Amino acid sequence: MNGLTVQFWGTRGSIPTPGRHTEKYGGNTTCVELRHGDTQVVLDAGSGIRQLGAAWMQETAGKPIRAHLLFTHLHWDHIQGFPFFAPAYRKGNSFTVYGEQRPDGGIRELLGGQMRGSYFPVPLAAMQAELSFHDTAPEFAVEGITVRTARLPHPGGCLGYRLEVAGSVFVFATDSELDGVALNKDAVQADHAAPREYEPALVEFFRGANLLVIDCQYTDEEYAGRRGWGHNSIATVVDLCRQARPDAVALFHHDPESNDDKVLAMADETARRLESAGVTGALVFAARERLAMKVEKPTCPLALPAAAPR
Amino acid sequence: MPDGRPDLFTPTVSREVTVGREATARFRRERPTLRWVGVLTPIAGLARATLRLDQDETIVGREQDRYSPGYDESVSRRHARITRRGDEFVLEDLGSFNGTHVEGVPVLSCVLFDGDTVQFGQTLYNFGRILEPARPAREGQP
Numbered sequence: 001m002n003g004l005t006v007q008f009w010g011t012r013g014s015i016p017t018p019g020r021h022t023e024k025y026g027g028n029t030t031c032v033e034l035r036h037g038d039t040q041v042v043l044d045a046g047s048g049i050r051q052l053g054a055a056w057m058q059e060t061a062g063k064p065i066r067a068h069l070l071f072t073h074l075h076w077d078h079i080q081g082f083p084f085f086a087p088a089y090r091k092g093n094s095f096t097v098y099g100e101q102r103p104d105g106g107i108r109e110l111l112g113g114q115m116r117g118s119y120f121p122v123p124l125a126a127m128q129a130e131l132s133f134h135d136t137a138p139e140f141a142v143e144g145i146t147v148r149t150a151r152l153p154h155p156g157g158c159l160g161y162r163l164e165v166a167g168s169v170f171v172f173a174t175d176s177e178l179d180g181v182a183l184n185k186d187a188v189q190a191d192h193a194a195p196r197e198y199e200p201a202l203v204e205f206f207r208g209a210n211l212l213v214i215d216c217q218y219t220d221e222e223y224a225g226r227r228g229w230g231h232n233s234i235a236t237v238v239d240l241c242r243q244a245r246p247d248a249v250a251l252f253h254h255d256p257e258s259n260d261d262k263v264l265a266m267a268d269e270t271a272r273r274l275e276s277a278g279v280t281g282a283l284v285f286a287a288r289e290r291l292a293m294k295v296e297k298p299t300c301p302l303a304l305p306a307a308a309p310r
Numbered sequence: 311m312p313d314g315r316p317d318l319f320t321p322t323v324s325r326e327v328t329v330g331r332e333a334t335a336r337f338r339r340e341r342p343t344l345r346w347v348g349v350l351t352p353i354a355g356l357a358r359a360t361l362r363l364d365q366d367e368t369i370v371g372r373e374q375d376r377y378s379p380g381y382d383e384s385v386s387r388r389h390a391r392i393t394r395r396g397d398e399f400v401l402e403d404l405g406s407f408n409g410t411h412v413e414g415v416p417v418l419s420c421v422l423f424d425g426d427t428v429q430f431g432q433t434l435y436n437f438g439r440i441l442e443p444a445r446p447a448r449e450g451q452p
Contacts, residue, residue, distance in 0.1 A: 024423045289421075292418040293416060293418055294416070298415070301429045302429070304356075304433070
């Protein structure tokens with residue numbers, strides 16, 4: 001069986017950002033779909049999961065849907081689409097939901113909380129699909145896919161996920177401010193261009209991914225005024241990639257203030273700086289809503305010869 | 311509890327509103343039907359022909375009469391499908407040997423936006439959309 005495929009359904013950070021200036025990279029908040037054969041995994045249920053649900057309902061045409069939902073954390077932009085996830089309301093479907101136990105409750109209580117009382121007119125209990133909720137273990141398996149998790153630095157915490165199967169390695173690290181756990185963070189704070197030093201286990205978590213999807217919400221200039229907000233800048237992403245050497249990097253959790261031109265410019269800048277740092281051959285791009293691709297070492301486009309004379 | 315606020319859940323429709331709606335409906339009937347057409351313009355590489363995507367579904371490939379990027383062995387026979395849904399054009403790779411790249415990214419599928427570069431085989435295209443009447447306009451009509 002082939003490796004994983006990925007499709008982005010929500011790439012925006014913080015709040016849905018519809019409009020013409022964000023339509024290319026997308027205005028929906030975090031939702032990423034992974035497939036391996038018949039196994040379906042969803043990372044987070046931001047507003048993008050509404051469209052994913054609609055696509056699944058159309059694709060399955062009434063046949064049962066079975067999937068696994070992995071939550072990184074429960075900030076609003078990662079759960080707000082869950083009440084609009086149509087397949088969860090259909091009897092016969094089944095979803096296994098993983099999330100981290102929090103001081104204020106488990107994943108079931110917290111997901112249900114946003115559907116209670118004045119927040120939403122339909123309670124969690126109205127979801128007719130079979131829902132089973134699990135605390136996320138450090139390492140577990142989802143139908144043959146090995147899943148490893150890591151705690152990422154973000155206000156309130158966030159889980160990173162590393163999924164591996166059939167030689168395909170996917171790492172998902174949304175909502176993280178890795179400068180906060182650099183061993184030399186004082187030096188990095190004094191000089192944002194300083195090389196970061198991380199615990200080996202952290203670099204190992206990221207190492208050798210075919211596709212690394214990573215929070216890159218800010219330019220370096222923006223980050224200077226947003227330290228502690230829990231998101232990376234370009235310099236941090238470049239430095240991590242220099243150490244972890246992914247085959248491809250998708251910049252993710254685009255800032256609500258970033259229009260399509262700016263998101264593209266940030267990806268170009270990241271690619272340029274990564275090459276300057278001696279990392280050649282890595283594909284760098286901005287995650288784009290509804291784009292689907294294989295999780296493998298990306299194929300280069302063929303060289304373009306000059307057109308034959310007319 | 312009645313508190314003096316108007317009840318807007320059961321509005322009454324005045325004659326003026328009805329007349330206005332009829333006028334609007336008449337105006338809409340008289341508008342020409344428009345459709346979006348996608349255009350893939352070669353900007354580098356082997357092919358020279360522009361691919362006009364004026365059907366709801368288009369297969370691009372080496373053996374597709376109207377949608378062939380010319381004589382290019384690196385393009386698969388059935389290379390990609392482009393589906394039009396209103397103003398949206400969705401590209402899907404059909405398991406082509408050399409892949410389909412949008413903005414340099416190898417994709418299985420992707421919604422195309424104006425200005426995207428799309429590469430099939432050894433030709434790079436620029437994608438754009440135009441809006442045009444669904445039927446040729448008759449003389450004396452808009």
